[in-house]
Amino acid sequence: xxxxxELLARIREEIEEISAIEARERLESPxxxxxxxxxxxxxxxxxxxxxxxxxxxxRLESRIEGLVPDKARPLVVYCASGARSAFATKVLSEMGYxxxxxxxxxxxxxxxxxxxxxxxxxxxxxxxxxYSRHLLIPEVGEEGQQRLLDAxxxxxxxxxxxxxxxxxxxxxxxxTLGIVDGxxxxxxxxxxxxxxxxxxxxxxxxxxxxxxxxALNPDVRVVPFQERLTSExxxxxxxxGWDVIVDGADNxxxxxxxxxxxxxxxxxxxxxxxxxxxxxVTVFDPARGGPCYRCLFPQPPPPELAPSCAEGGVLGVLxxxxxxxxxxxxxxxxxxRGEALTGRxxxxxxxxxxxxxxxxxxxxxxxxxxxxxxxxxYVDYVEFCAGPVATER
Amino acid sequence: xxxxxxxxxxxxxxxGAREVEAHGETVxxxxxxxVGRYPALRAQLYRDGxxxxxxxxxxGGEDVRTLEGLxxxxxxxxxxxxxxxMAGGSPGVGRHEA
Numbered sequence: 001x002x003x004x005x006e007l008l009a010r011i012r013e014e015i016e017e018i019s020a021i022e023a024r025e026r027l028e029s030p031x032x033x034x035x036x037x038x039x040x041x042x043x044x045x046x047x048x049x050x051x052x053x054x055x056x057x058x059r060l061e062s063r064i065e066g067l068v069p070d071k072a073r074p075l076v077v078y079c080a081s082g083a084r085s086a087f088a089t090k091v092l093s094e095m096g097y098x099x100x101x102x103x104x105x106x107x108x109x110x111x112x113x114x115x116x117x118x119x120x121x122x123x124x125x126x127x128x129x130x131y132s133r134h135l136l137i138p139e140v141g142e143e144g145q146q147r148l149l150d151a152x153x154x155x156x157x158x159x160x161x162x163x164x165x166x167x168x169x170x171x172x173x174x175x176t177l178g179i180v181d182g183x184x185x186x187x188x189x190x191x192x193x194x195x196x197x198x199x200x201x202x203x204x205x206x207x208x209x210x211x212x213x214x215a216l217n218p219d220v221r222v223v224p225f226q227e228r229l230t231s232e233x234x235x236x237x238x239x240x241g242w243d244v245i246v247d248g249a250d251n252x253x254x255x256x257x258x259x260x261x262x263x264x265x266x267x268x269x270x271x272x273x274x275x276x277x278x279x280x281v282t283v284f285d286p287a288r289g290g291p292c293y294r295c296l297f298p299q300p301p302p303p304e305l306a307p308s309c310a311e312g313g314v315l316g317v318l319x320x321x322x323x324x325x326x327x328x329x330x331x332x333x334x335x336x337r338g339e340a341l342t343g344r345x346x347x348x349x350x351x352x353x354x355x356x357x358x359x360x361x362x363x364x365x366x367x368x369x370x371x372x373x374x375x376x377x378y379v380d381y382v383e384f385c386a387g388p389v390a391t392e393r
Numbered sequence: 394x395x396x397x398x399x400x401x402x403x404x405x406x407x408x409g410a411r412e413v414e415a416h417g418e419t420v421x422x423x424x425x426x427x428v429g430r431y432p433a434l435r436a437q438l439y440r441d442g443x444x445x446x447x448x449x450x451x452x453g454g455e456d457v458r459t460l461e462g463l464x465x466x467x468x469x470x471x472x473x474x475x476x477x478x479m480a481g482g483s484p485g486v487g488r489h490e491a
Contacts, residue, residue: 251480273479276401280479297478301447312402347474352411356398358451358474361459 008083015089017104020113023076027051033074033099036064037107038088043080047117049110054120054142057084061091066138071096078103078110121146127219131173139337145173149219151334154178154242154267156229156258158205160319161248161272161326163195168327169246170213170220174334177213177220180237181205182228192316229254231378234261244330245269248323252300253381259284259293260378263369268333268340269293272326274314277351279322282360283329283341286369290342295363300385318350395423395467398474406433415473420450421463423473438475449476 002010018026026033027049035052037044044054055063057079068075075097079085082104089102103110111117123131123142127149134140140148151174155162158181166177183205185196193205200208206224213222225237229249238261247258247269255271262269266287273280284292325346332338347356367375397415399407407413408431415430417423424444428435438448450457451474457465467473 249480252478255478255480275479278401278479297447297449299446301445301477347476349411356454356474358449358454358476359456359459361456 008086011086011090012102015086015093016101017082017086018076018101019104020110020115023049023078023103023110024113024115026074026076033076033101034068035103036068036075036077036088036092037079038077038085039079039107045120045122047107047111047119049078049107050116050118052078052118057088060088061095063138064092064095064097068097072098074099074101076101076103078106080106080108082106082109127173130217130219134172140335144335144337147334148173148331149175151244152176152178152240152242153244153246153330153334154180154237155246155248156180156254157248157250158193158195158209159183159189159248159250160192160274160314161323162209162246163193164320164323165246165248165270165272165327165330166209166213167195167216168324169330170217170222172327172331173217173219174330175219175221176223178223178225178237178240178242179206179209180225180227180229181209182226192314192319194320229257231257231381234378238265238267242267244333246326246330247271248319248326252385255293256300256384257378257381260368260375263287263292268342270326270329270333270341272319272322274318274322276312277315277318277349279318279325279348279350280345281322281325281329281341281348282345283333285333285340285342286362288342289362291360291362292366292369294368295366296345296360298363298366303386315350318348321348321350394469396472397423397427398472400475400477400479402477402479403434403437403475406437407431417467419463420452420457420465420467420473423467424450424463437477447478450474451476 035049037048037052037054038057038060040056053067077085077089077100082102086102089100092100131145134145135142153169153174155166158179169177185200185203185205185208187201189196195212196208204226206226210222210224213220227233234257245262245267249255258269263286268283268285271282271284284290286292329341332340343360345358345360364371367373394414394416396412398412399410415423415427417426438444452465
């Protein structure tokens with residue numbers, strides 16, 4: 001039988017330890033190790049080593065493989081004084097982590113040396129409860145939730161696609177949602193536009209959506225733009241600064257306008273479109289090497305081949321599925337997790353229930369995002385989409 | 394024999410079918426065979442004798458423009474996807490005529 005002191009002394013002989021000064025040098029190196037803080041939540045909230053991840057000692061074994069899948073990654077484990085983290089270091093070695101050291105003297109010694117600590121922004125108890133299912137996912141966690149709360153997403157359209165997309169983004173805690181839509185709520189919308197309700201008939205869609213979304217989540221601020229997106233107002237709307245655009249427009253002039261503006265502003269666009277029983281989803285992100293809408297469709301179809309849902313109809317649940325996929329892509333772009341749909345176009349067929357995927361490549365000759373762009377300012381998108389094809393007929 | 398996936402906005406031209414069969418050694422021949430049997434499709438796919446730029450054709454998930462275009466060889470039993478652009482979504486965000 002060993003006492004605590006004997007056990008600690010024995011563990012320390014079996015692990016490697018570094019001083020605060022050496023830890024700081026490693027942190028400042030070009031390839032710094034990952035610092036793992038194993039203290040209690042209240043200690044973490046009082047300040048931690050910059051860039052550290054937080055895993056309380058009691059959850060270490062169960063959570064660390066989710067947070068650090070690469071067992072060769074260099075780790076520096078610390079607590080307040082270096083005792084709890086000595087045991088944690090030993091456990092991590094036993095779990096197969098090959099480059100793990102203990103910070104001798106812990107964060108107390110770190111601070112005594114005058115080294116920097118980060119005071120984390122913390123979620124309120126209400127937020128902790130509301131987002132608890134996000135906090136449990138390693139890919140989101142507290143840091144990811146803060147990112148979502150800080151994020152700004154612009155939804156083009158508060159209709160079939162914008163309804164589910166905005167509801168899920170609001171529920172997820174995306175802090176600022178801009179919505180551009182000049183329409184009012186009509187009875188024929190309610191078969192699929194679930195952000196609106198019978199009570200909001202006749203009301204501007206942006207006002208109806210704002211009420212629904214802010215009632216769903218008081219953390220969300222909805223910025224309404226009760227207007228149609230045009231070449232004249234697009235710069236003013238984009239000037240407010242957006243991380244992601246969710247495009248749920250119903251017409252080609254707006255699609256091309258959103259595309260050109262987003263390329264010039266370097267904002268990724270989560271694109272969704274629907275018709276009858278079929279939907280398409282992809283991400284356009286030329287700023288990060290992906291294609292744009294014009295790479296996929298250089299020319300809009302002639303108007304007679306471009307029926308809207310108002311003309312052709314749409315199964316009510318289809319925008320629910322496609323708009324939810326758009327929300328999923330937007331969340332991943334904000335969190336910088338997973339694989340975005342950049343360069344891949346998903347084709348969903350609700351009748352057959354099939355999902356196909358085709359490749360979308362960046363076109364180096366694209367007039368907007370290509371190597372030598374020929375379109376560098378807004379054009380008349382209505383005329384562009386009416387096009388020579390229509391005037392020929 | 395090649396299966397050709399017909400998008401919803403073109404199904405009226407092929408009697409409502411989601412997928413039809415066509416024959417040919419190349420993408421161009423398969424599409425020619427298709428429009429030969431469904432002449433109404435021609436006006437929807439072609440402009441000035443060529444496949445319109447607003448219609449994408451995918452073979453094995455790749456846009457045939459990034460392969461050999463209409464000359465791309467088609468193996469027996471493969472699937473072509475015809476894909477015109479769809480706008481569908483929310484009205485009231487950009488139409489100027491209203």
